[in-house]
Amino acid sequence: MTKKRRNNGRNKKGRGHVSFVRCSNCSRCVGKDKAIKRFTVRNMVESAAVRDISEASVYSVVRVRSREGRRNRAPPPRVRWKDGKKVNPAVAAAEEAKAAANKQ
Ligand SMILES: [Zn+2]
Numbered sequence: 456m457t458k459k460r461r462n463n464g465r466n467k468k469g470r471g472h473v474s475f476v477r478c479s480n481c482s483r484c485v486g487k488d489k490a491i492k493r494f495t496v497r498n499m500v501e502s503a504a505v506r507d508i509s510e511a512s513v514y515s516v517v518r519v520r521s522r523e524g525r526r527n528r529a530p531p532p533r534v535r536w537k538d539g540k541k542v543n544p545a546v547a548a549a550e551e552a553k554a555a556a557n558k559q
Contacts, residue, residue, distance in 0.1 A: 465489035
């Protein structure tokens, strides 16, 4: 008889016997050296539910701060709108200070 594989599709070298494992899909009994191990990670929640969960979650990491920066409990600067455009709060504050200085 011709031989398809020199190792008979298994990895039993120098071993007389290998223990069997049962297939999780069809319960077939195969040698452990012959069994093909597959590990699949499936998403437990469908994509529609992911949004609900993320909305229900309170905490989300937006950015990382330094150890000293984390002591700062002040709320983040509010987004300022000027003529339908986002304005950098630091820039807006600087412009306000400049305008106040010009008035005097
Ligand atoms: Zn099977």
